[in-house]
Amino acid sequence: MSAAALATLVAAGGALAPLSSPPVVSAAEVPPPQLPPLVSLDLPYVSDGDPAHRLDVFVPAGTSSRPLVVFVHGGSWTHGSKAEIRGGAGQRAQAFRDVLLGHGYAVASVEYRFSHVARFPAQLHDVKAAVRYLRARSADLQLDPTRFAVAGESAGGHLADLVGYTGLTADRTLEGDLGVTGESSAVSAVVSYYGVADLSRVVPDRVEKGCARGQTGATSPEGRLVGVDPQTARRADVVRRANPVTYVGVTSPPTMLLHGTRDCLVPAAQSTRLYRLLCSFGVPAEYITLDAPHGGPSFHTTPRVTARVLAFLDRHLRVER
Template identity: 40%
Template sequence: MTPPASAGTPTLPLPGPRVEWAALPPARTTADGVRVLAGVPYAGLPGARPLELDLWLPAAPGTAATAVPAVVFLHGGGWRLGSRHSVGPAYAGESPSPLERLARSGIAVASVDYRLSGEAVFPAQLHDAKAAVRWLRARAPELGIDPDRIAAWGESAGGHLAELLGLTAGHPVLEGAVGVDGSAGELSSSVAAVVAWYAPSDVAAVAADAGADPLDATTREAQLLGAPAAAVPDRAALASPIGHVHPSAPPMLLLHGRADRFVSCRQSERLHAALVAAGVGAQLHLYDDADHMWLGATDAAADAVTRTMTFLHHHLRGEHP
């Protein structure tokens, strides 16, 4: 109840409950029984729209004994475009979508919106991704999800964030304070496995690898950082997955096209080499004719989904191909 005010003093209503603990919306059910909860708020930001995700849950509700693993999916778009509704143009109109296919196979999916570079600069995007993982872990019992089996998967800019999720759990600067509080340590933002498609893994070198001007302030990575990477080397290093590699990182699957004109496959090659050198279980597969977003290689788009599902089933469900 709002407390009484003195005469002549205007009153404001008290804030409502935090959106990350709001009741879940009703689910719609697909023809195959997958339950879809759309537009679920996972964090509230003062003065900004709530951050939302879409949940794709396997048909059979999980219990404490039968809880299912989950994947946080992060969309691409150069950190400045895109939304949780797209897995990439290669899959536009595909039914069932790759996300629904994964849910049908017994792995829940949370497709996440995060702040774009026009709204906030790095590390806001990673703070949001970590908040989504913590939210999923906090709400796991009511969703039937196993909080110990959560992975990250992303394409392009989302792949960059997925890699950082795998490499920076608990980082004092990169953890952030968005959404569900994880400061006490019981709600970690760690993930058990990572899949990254054509991701920028060495932010400082993206422009040079693509043959662009490293001092161009209009590049996607410059807009992410708030300045060209060469002008803010410390911030670029902080934003680069390759700079956070450590021996206890989770297994990673890196997929990239050799013909990628926007994010050179050298980005994934260098990260893979660093992971292997650190003793991390990393896999790299390159597609000869594939450009960014698998353009020019329909077979690559289909194969990438198959490899992704196989990898996630292996590391989250213990199923061997």
């Protein structure tokens, strides 16, 4: 008897008769036990021995091929780790992973080279190589190669956007030739958390928001990524090549953007501008703002937000449970 029925009975002055035996529950009504995921750590997606070319994969237990979300960590393109998805970084990305696993998604977390090691487009080459590797090994890893999405935070959001919007590019200088070739790096959806969409606008966006200018010029995180002052007109072509907004078009994959309204590191104007551009091309796009600074656990622990992210992924990766 349900709690509501019991309450009604008591309120009416009724009495409960003792049960001679427990109610029969069919096997179909009993949820299956949650088995631990299959975990593969430190898989080399490029066979060059570079620890920056490693990834981790988490796959829900079972026999079906799973849709995959490739996660790209943040860190100003200068630090961070794929281990963030396992916890300990303060962003609660492990909660994001666990929600996805609990709803039938596999999750991969990718390392990539930092800007003090190699300038852009090395980071894009790395993440694209990881996607191609995962697609090539999809049968072994129980992944569905037709249902890949990419997600990232901050610098990782920037790279996730780029992977999404250059998936169909014929420009080999953007695709790169690392690791597995002959596979596509295209994805079906993008989830970008407080990412940089236009490197040349980061500092102006801070000023317009009333924030401190922060690091500027060629020694800023954006400057170190591309090797020039992002605001210089003299090398605008170099900066434009690293901007996700450069590649948005009618074939861009559906995108969900999430940003904090109190973000003074990468102001929300970055996502607002990208969202409007996506909409202008008719690309399915969603935009969620939170009362939050740059990052923080609320992006992955707020139920209404995680529900929206799951609904977005389900819709565009056609997940059946």
